[in-house]
Structure formats: structure tokens, C-alpha cells
Amino acid sequence: MAASPKYIAELIYRHLNGTITAAEAAALQLWLKESPENERFLSAVTDEDDLADLVLFDEQYEQTEMKRSLYKTISSRLSFSDPSAIKPVQLPVHRVHFLRRWGWAAACVLFILSLSVYFRIISDRSDTSGDLLSQGQDIQPGSSSAFLRLADGSRVLLDSLQYGVAAMQGNTQLIRDSNDHITYRQDNKQALSDILYNTLTNPRGSRVVSIVLQDGSRVWLNAGSVLTYPTAFTGNSRQVTLTGEAYFEVAHRASMPFIVNRNALAVTVLGTHFNVMAYEDDNAIKVTLLEGSVRVDKGILTGVLQPGQQAVVAGDLRVIKDADIEQAIAWKEGFFQFNKTSIDDVLREAARWYDIDIIYEGQRPTDTFTGGITRSSSLSELLTILQMNRVHFRLEGRKLVVLNGPQNK
Amino acid sequence: MPDNKYSEQELVQRFQAGEEDAFAIIYDAYHKKVLFFARRFVSDLNATDITADCFVGLWQRRGNFPSLPAISSYLFITARNRCYNLIAHEQVKEKHKGELINLMETETIPDSDLEDIRVQLIGLIRAELNRLPKKMRAVFILSFQEGLKPAEIAEQLNINVKTVSNQKATAIRLLRQALADHPLEFVLLLLLQLELTRTVVHDLC
Numbered sequence: 001m002a003a004s005p006k007y008i009a010e011l012i013y014r015h016l017n018g019t020i021t022a023a024e025a026a027a028l029q030l031w032l033k034e035s036p037e038n039e040r041f042l043s044a045v046t047d048e049d050d051l052a053d054l055v056l057f058d059e060q061y062e063q064t065e066m067k068r069s070l071y072k073t074i075s076s077r078l079s080f081s082d083p084s085a086i087k088p089v090q091l092p093v094h095r096v097h098f099l100r101r102w103g104w105a106a107a108c109v110l111f112i113l114s115l116s117v118y119f120r121i122i123s124d125r126s127d128t129s130g131d132l133l134s135q136g137q138d139i140q141p142g143s144s145s146a147f148l149r150l151a152d153g154s155r156v157l158l159d160s161l162q163y164g165v166a167a168m169q170g171n172t173q174l175i176r177d178s179n180d181h182i183t184y185r186q187d188n189k190q191a192l193s194d195i196l197y198n199t200l201t202n203p204r205g206s207r208v209v210s211i212v213l214q215d216g217s218r219v220w221l222n223a224g225s226v227l228t229y230p231t232a233f234t235g236n237s238r239q240v241t242l243t244g245e246a247y248f249e250v251a252h253r254a255s256m257p258f259i260v261n262r263n264a265l266a267v268t269v270l271g272t273h274f275n276v277m278a279y280e281d282d283n284a285i286k287v288t289l290l291e292g293s294v295r296v297d298k299g300i301l302t303g304v305l306q307p308g309q310q311a312v313v314a315g316d317l318r319v320i321k322d323a324d325i326e327q328a329i330a331w332k333e334g335f336f337q338f339n340k341t342s343i344d345d346v347l348r349e350a351a352r353w354y355d356i357d358i359i360y361e362g363q364r365p366t367d368t369f370t371g372g373i374t375r376s377s378s379l380s381e382l383l384t385i386l387q388m389n390r391v392h393f394r395l396e397g398r399k400l401v402v403l404n405g406p407q408n409k
Numbered sequence: 410m411p412d413n414k415y416s417e418q419e420l421v422q423r424f425q426a427g428e429e430d431a432f433a434i435i436y437d438a439y440h441k442k443v444l445f446f447a448r449r450f451v452s453d454l455n456a457t458d459i460t461a462d463c464f465v466g467l468w469q470r471r472g473n474f475p476s477l478p479a480i481s482s483y484l485f486i487t488a489r490n491r492c493y494n495l496i497a498h499e500q501v502k503e504k505h506k507g508e509l510i511n512l513m514e515t516e517t518i519p520d521s522d523l524e525d526i527r528v529q530l531i532g533l534i535r536a537e538l539n540r541l542p543k544k545m546r547a548v549f550i551l552s553f554q555e556g557l558k559p560a561e562i563a564e565q566l567n568i569n570v571k572t573v574s575n576q577k578a579t580a581i582r583l584l585r586q587a588l589a590d591h592p593l594e595f596v597l598l599l600l601l602q603l604e605l606t607r608t609v610v611h612d613l614c
Contacts, residue, residue, distance in 0.1 A: 005522050009529030041523045044508070045530060050449065057448055058531045059538055070444075070457050071436065074464045080429050 003031055016046060022330040022337050026372050139354045139379040139398070142205035146221070148174075151196035151231065158182065158200075158209055169231035170196045172214055184214040186232050199228045202244075205355025207375075208332060213240075216251035217258060220332050224279065224352035245277045247332045250292075265313055269294040274305075275328045281348060284314040288328035330372065336382065337372040343391055347402070354379045355398065362404030365391050417477055424480075425471050432471075435480060436464055442524035443488050445531065450492040450505050459491045478521075485519040 011028040014020035020028070032038050044050075061067055146158040151169050161167075161182065167174040173185045202209050204224040212218050214232045221227055225244025238258040250258045252271025260267040262278045265285055272292025278285040287296050289305040296303045301317040310323030330337035336353075338346055343365045347358045353375060367390075373382055379400075383393050392403040423431035443463055448456035463484045467474070474480045493513050495501050501509060512519070563569055 005525035006529050009526045009533060012526065012530055013533040037520065037523070041520075041526070045527050049504075051531070051534060054445060054448065054527075054531045055534045055538065057453065058445075058535050060453075061444070062535070066453075066457065070440070070461060073457075073461045074436070075429075077461070077465050078468050 003027070012042065012046065020326075022326050022333040022335040022372065023374075025326050026335075026337075139356060139395070141353060141375055141378070142207060142223070142355065144202075144209055145206040146200065146202040146209040149199040149201065150174075151198060169198060170194065172196075172231040174198075174231075181212065182210075183212040184231055186214050195234060196231045197228055198231055199226060201226045203355070204352045208334075213238075215253065215256075215258075218249045220247040222246065222331050222352070223355075242276055242278060244279050245275070245331065247273075247275045247329055249273050264298055266297045267294055268297065275332075277328070279348075279352070282345075284312050286328065287311040287313070288323055288325060290325060290329070331375070334375050335372050336375055336377075338369050340368040340370055343367055343369055343386065343402075346386065347400070350379065350382055351400075356400050357398060358400050358402065360402045365402070367391065421474070421476055421480070425475070427471070432464075432468055435467075435477075439481065439484055439521070440464065441528050442521060443484050445528055446485065446519055446524050447488050447492055450501050450509050451495055452500065455492075455495060455500060459488055462491060463487045481521040482518050485521065485524070489513065489519060 008028070008031055011020065011024050011031070014024060015028060032042060144159050148156050148158060148161075150156065150167060156167075161174070161176045163176050163178065165173045166176050166182075169184070171187050173187060175183045175185055177183070200209070200211060200221060202221045202223055202225050206223050208220055208222055210218060210220040213229055215238055217238075219227060219240075222245035225242070225246060227240060227242050227244075227246060229240040230238075233256065236256060238253070238256055239261060240259070241261045243262065246260075248258075248260065248269075250269050250271050250273075254270055258269050258271070260269075260276055262276070262285065265278070267274070267276060267287050269292065272294055273290040274292075274294055275288040275290070276285070277288075287294065287305065288310040289307050291307055293307075294305050296305065296311040296313065296317065298313050298317055301313075303311045303317050303319045305311055305319065308321075308323060308325060310320045310328065312318045312320060324339050327337045327339050327341075331349075336346075336349065346369050350356070351358050356379065369386065371385060373385060379395075383400075387393075394401040394403060420431055420434060424435060440460060444456055444460045447459045450456075451459070466487055467480065467483055470483070474483060489509070489512055492501060493509055496506060496509065511517075
């Protein structure tokens with residue numbers, strides 16, 4: 001076992017209480033795949049009755065005489081010189097490679113990478129076409145090029161906003177603090193002004209940005225997304241408009257529902273955490289709920305989501321009961337994560353992140369892809385993994401040509 | 410004070426040479442894993458007895474174990490066999506009997522690292538409990554674990570019965586707040602609620 005038991009225990013703990021990140025989940029998966037015993041162990045150790053039983057036993061053991069008396073019993077049976085001594089000692093470290101938390105996650109990614117390189121080497125023996133690495137080109141993920149359109153129509157890059165109060169929008173201050181958090185804050189002493197709107201645009205190829213709206217709700221915006229919102233919320237609802245993908249942590253206000261609009265679709269919530277994926281080039285809009293409850297309306301169709309569920313809105317509205325939450329919010333955690341995702345969908349996500357165009361030379365591959373990689377990877381690192389699925393590429397500037405894979409074997 | 414800086418090999422050598430400090434270090438590293446392993450199958454009392462026997466046996470046969478893996482195997486095999494023997498006396502928990510029989514038949518040696526994960530995980534969950542104020546935690550544990558009635562708890566902790574009920578209600582509320590987003594503690598909470606209901610009924614009676 002390469003990871004320390006303590007680290008694996010922490011992963012299982014976070015897995016159980018739902019605070020596990022995508023990277024940690026990947027590390028746990030990797031550990032599970034090490035051996036079937038690990039899988040059996042996980043299902044046994046997470047039995048809730050057993051857990052409750054052992055936790056209380058542990059509590060009793062640590063807090064009462066039980067701990068001392070056990071050692072006392074042993075040392076007196078062995079006629080030790082100092083029967084009461086439990087020495088504060090530690091076993092010398094004997095594991096050779098302890099990987100620390102991120103080291104382990106990194107190792108996991110490296111493992112996937114090396115595996116894919118290995119596969120590529122194998123497949124390249126019989127296939128010399130479309131090796132984009134040999135052409136010496138690559139595309140790195142972008143820095144931030146997100147910008148705000150203020151109420152007066154002026155445009156300002158998020159990264160060039162002045163620190164402190166960067167702008168006044170009516171009676172609302174637009175603040176950039178020293179940690180680069182961008183927040184709308186209302187000056188309560190002033191009378192309400194007209195409703196003003198701002199638009200935050202995060203272009204394709206730009207890294208994820210987040211802002212805090214005037215009501216305290218926090219929004220993360222993925223690349224290729226646009227969010228329009230009032231600089232102060234008044235009236236009996238909080239309405240914003242989204243194109244693209246955003247993750248919301250909505251501040252609770254029972255009397256003032258928060259509504260995300262997207263064409264004919266409306267997502268209504270009181271206070272909750274959820275993800276909306278609504279790109280124009282995607283066939284379906286996906287609303288994924290992590291906490292609280294939301295209602296999704298599209299025309300006459302309505303769906304109410306419980307945590308862990310996802311609404312998929314295409315022609316109709318479908319509710320998936322056991323949605324892949326991790327996959328839905330992996331972008332916010334800095335990962336690409338795919339679970340039997342079609343190559344087509346994978347490439348569409350890559351197109352937004354790296355700001356590239358996808359061109360299919362022949363038929364679109366029908367394969368699916370499962371796996372993950374950090375979003376700080378370069379395009380070629382992602383493509384290297386995809387080549388495992390015998391999909392091959394050629395990069396021409398910012399155009400990624402998908403070669404007619406299986407046929408050119 | 411024992412010298413903690415020596416290597417695994419030196420530790421085992423000292424242990425084999427009969428140094429009690431070396432034994433204490435090994436005890437410290439393994440006893441809880443063995444105890445928890447046994448406790449899943451048998452009662453508190455049997456589990457502590459078995460753990461004591463394992464370490465007594467280990468010391469008496471210390472010449473036979475030239476490495477930590479050998480020590481670990483001896484401890485877990487002994488614990489496994491001792492638990493298994495209790496099946497005949499109907500002292501093994503029904504729920505895990507099958508697992509234990511399977512361990513014996515396949516001659517599986519419980520994995521020390523996996524048992525370590527169990528111990529660490531339990532510790533993490535117990536930390537939630539420890540965030541409760543001390544007296545509340547005591548009330549909670551006495552009532553839930555030992556099934557004591559409020560009057561008995563009041564006597565043990567030298568507080569009045571009303572306080573016990575109040576403390577427990579507050580403890581439950583605090584725990585619920587702390588664990589609000591933790592599905593894991595769902596069972597604990599459920600048990601707590603049952604307990605609360607019982608307390609209320611008891612108070613009414």
C-alpha cells in the first residue's frame with residue numbers, strides 16, 4: 001500500500017460525509033482498484049451500524065479506565081517492572097513512500113498519464129499518423145480573460161479591476177479585496193436606486209472565475225459562459241440569466257426565491273448549492289443539485305430535485321435520481337472528469353477550456369471515455385489520454401482535427 | 410525514555426532481546442487495531458481479553474518473530490482464532506459470524522494496514538462527538554451506550570434528573586447542527602432521536 005492508512009481513512013471519511021473533492025475521489029478510486037480486498041473492506045468498514053457501535057466503543061475506551069487497565073493487565077501478567085507505564089512512543093516510520101495528500105493526487109494523475117503514454121507507445125507501433133506531440137505544438141489552458149460589462153456599458157477586465165471599491169453601480173459597491181474576491185455590497189444608508197444590471201463574461205479558454213452577488217450568493221463561472229444579474233436585488237425574487245455553465249451557492253432568503261433563467265428554462269431555489277450546465281452547443285441543459293432543493297421549469301414541464309439528483313432538459317425534462325455529482329462539478333474543482341462520456345462531449349468541453357475548434361475528418365467516434373485529469377494540463381496531455389481510445393488528432397493552429405480513427409488502422 | 414529514533418530492525422532486535430520499552434512501542438502501534446478487529450466479532454470484555462492474550466503470547470514467543478510483519482501476523486491470527494473459538498460458546502455477533510468463518514476457512518490473515526484505516530476512520534468520527542461540551546458528551550454516552558436511565562445518569566454524574574434531560578436535548582441539538590451535512594452520522598442521529606423519545610416518555614411517566 002503506497003498511501004498511508006491515515007490518508008485513506010481521511011478519504012473514506014470525506015467520502016462518507018460528502019465533502020470529498022474530485023481529486024480525492026480519484027485517489028480513493030485508485031486505492032480501491034489496487035485489490036478486491038480494499039473494495040470489500042470499504043463496504044464493510046462503512047456499515048453504519050458498525051460505525052456507530054465502534055465509535056462509541058472507541059469513546060468509552062479512550063475516556064475511561066479501559067485503556068490503562070488493558071496495558072496494566074498485560075504488563076502484570078508478564079511481570080513487567082513498571083506495570084502502569086504506557087509510554088508516549090511512536091513506531092519508527094517504516095513505509096518508504098508516504099505520499100502526502102496532493103502528492104497522492106498528483107501521483108494518480110501521473111499514473112493515468114503514464115498509462116496513456118504507454119498505450120500510445122504501443123498503438124504508435126502500427127500507427128504513425130496524427131502524432132500531434134511530434135509536431136511540437138501544444139495549447140496550454142488560458143489565464144483569466146473574464147470581463148464585466150457595467151451598467152453604463154463600459155467594459156472592464158476582472159483582473160484589471162482596482163482594489164478596494166472598484167466601481168459604484170447605483171448604491172452598490174463593486175469591491176475587489178486583497179484576495180481578489182469580487183463582491184457586490186449595498187450601502188444600506190442610501191435610498192434604493194433604479195435596478196442596474198451587470199454582465200460577467202468568461203470567454204472560452206479562460207479559467208474559472210467567481211463573484212459574490214449583492215445578496216451574498218456566490219457564483220462560479222466556467223469558460224465560455226455569460227451571467228447577467230442586477231447589482232442589487234429588490235422585489236420578490238432574485239433573477240439572473242445564464243448562458244453556459246455556473247455553480248451557485250445561493251444565500252438563503254425564504255421570501256425571495258433565486259431564479260436562474262436560460263431561454264425558456266427557469267431554475268427556482270430558496271437557498272442551496274447547485275450546478276447549471278446550459279451551453280448553446282450542448283443538446284441538453286443539465287441542472288445538478290448538491291444541497292437544498294430546486295424546481296426546474298420549462299414551459300409546462302416541472303421537475304423538483306432532491307440533493308444528488310439531476311434534471312436533464314432536452315426536448316423533455318428528465319430527472320436522474322442518482323446523478324454523478326462529482327462529474328457535474330469537477331470543473332469547479334479544477335478537473336476534467338468523465339464517466340462513460342462520449343468523445344464528442346469530451347471534446348466539446350475541451351474546446352471551451354482551450355478555446356479550440358473541433359473538426360471531424362470522418363465519422364464522429366462513438367466510443368465513450370472514463371477518466372479524469374487536472375484542468376491545468378495542456379491540451380496535448382488531455383489528447384494523449386484520449387488516444388488510448390484510439391481516437392487520433394491533428395492540431396492546426398487552434399483547430400483540432402479528429403482523424404478517421406478506426407479506419408486508418 | 411525509550412529512544413524512538415531506532416529503525417524497524419533495531420526495534421525488533423530489542424524486542425527479541427526482551428526490552429520492555431520495545432514491547433511498549435509495538436503494543437502502542439498494534440493494540441488498537443487488534444482490539445477493534447476483535448470487537449467487531451465479540452463483546453467489549455471478550456475483545457479486551459483476547460487483545461491481552463495476543464500481546465502476552467507475543468511476548469512469551471518473542472524469539473519467533475524476526476520482523477514487524479511476523480509480529481503483526483501473529484497478533485491478527487491469534488485474535489482471529491480466539492474470536493472463532495467463541496462461536497462454539499455463542500458469543501460471536503450474529504451479523505459478523507459468516508465473515509469470521511470465512512476468514513478461518515480461507516486462512517486469511519487480517520491486513521494490518523486495513524485495520525489501521527478502520528482505527529483512524531473511527532477516530533475521525535469520534536472527533537465529532539468530542540466537540541460537544543464535556544458534560545453533555547458524558548450524558549450522551551451514558552444514556553446511549555450504557556442504556557442508563559436519566560435518574561441513573563444523574564446519580565453517576567451527580568447532577569439532577571432535569572439537567573440530564575436538558576443536557577441531552579441540547580447535546581442532540583448541537584450534534585445535529587454539527588453533523589447537519591454528514592449523512593454518515595445518520596444512524597447515530599437516528600439512535601439519538603429514539604433515545605430522546607424514550608427520555609421524553611420516561612419523563613412523562
